[in-house]
Amino acid sequence: MSADAQKKASGEAAALLVEPGMVVGLGTGSTAAWFVKALAARKLDIRGVPTSEATASLARELGIPLVALDDVMSIDLTVDGADEIGPGLSLIKGGGAALLREKLVWEASRRCVVIADAAKHVKVLGKFPLPIEVVRFGHSHTGRRLADIAAEFDLPPPRLRMADRGVVVTDGGNVIYDMASGAIADPAALAQALKTVTGVVDHGLFLDLADEALVGTDEGVVKLLP
Numbered sequence: 001m002s003a004d005a006q007k008k009a010s011g012e013a014a015a016l017l018v019e020p021g022m023v024v025g026l027g028t029g030s031t032a033a034w035f036v037k038a039l040a041a042r043k044l045d046i047r048g049v050p051t052s053e054a055t056a057s058l059a060r061e062l063g064i065p066l067v068a069l070d071d072v073m074s075i076d077l078t079v080d081g082a083d084e085i086g087p088g089l090s091l092i093k094g095g096g097a098a099l100l101r102e103k104l105v106w107e108a109s110r111r112c113v114v115i116a117d118a119a120k121h122v123k124v125l126g127k128f129p130l131p132i133e134v135v136r137f138g139h140s141h142t143g144r145r146l147a148d149i150a151a152e153f154d155l156p157p158p159r160l161r162m163a164d165r166g167v168v169v170t171d172g173g174n175v176i177y178d179m180a181s182g183a184i185a186d187p188a189a190l191a192q193a194l195k196t197v198t199g200v201v202d203h204g205l206f207l208d209l210a211d212e213a214l215v216g217t218d219e220g221v222v223k224l225l226p
């Protein structure tokens with residue numbers, strides 16, 4: 001089964017968790033898009049809280065009513081993809097530069113379900129470079145402070161994310177530095193260290209946030225718990 005078919009299967013399985021009346025956090029990325037499509041097909045009376053402009057526009061196209069995070073007290077269920085799923089459902093997210101809105105939505109949610117293809121499930125986080133969202137003002141200085149932190153963790157300096165049209169800018173108007181590592185020995189310590197840097201808005205380590213994972217495999221969708 002292709003990775004895309006696995007993503008589709010996990011997105012469709014997650015859509016079955018949604019019940020009428022729910023406020024649902026809508027994740028970002030290619031896997032979350034399958035969830036949004038499957039959810040729209042169910043035509044339930046729900047409201048969605050999008051985690052990016054891209055997801056908001058997909059949801060609008062498919063007729064899912066949207067509500068802003070500030071206009072709800074809490075979210076019943078959020079379903080979102082991940083770049084890596086590690087031990088205890090620790091995650092790396094932000095490959096699509098949506099980590100900040102995603103984390104805000106996740107933290108406002110009663111239940112968070114991560115969906116992914118089988119290749120995303122890893123023994124140790126870090127093969128996927130860790131995205132770090134940084135305010136644009138003075139970002140090269142912040143980038144140098146991040147390089148100092150990376151050195152403390154024996155990691156190479158993070159690199160400013162670029163695209164064909166130049167520097168990648170997030171929905172929040174910030175930039176992304178990607179910290180390549182190969183393996184993050186102590187994700188909690190790294191997460192804590194990154195948050196001490198002025199200019200860092202947030203990072204893509206989602207620790208103790210996922211309640212379950214639905215991973216598409218060749219043998220079907222497998223449910224993982226922390």
Ligand SMILES: O=C[C@H](O)[C@H](O)[C@H](O)COP(=O)(O)O
Pocket residue numbers: 027028029030031032080081082083092093094095096097098099102
């Ligand atoms: O910023 C993007 C998000 O964290 C995505 O959920 C993550 O990158 C996974 O995306 P995909 O499902 O496309 O692999």
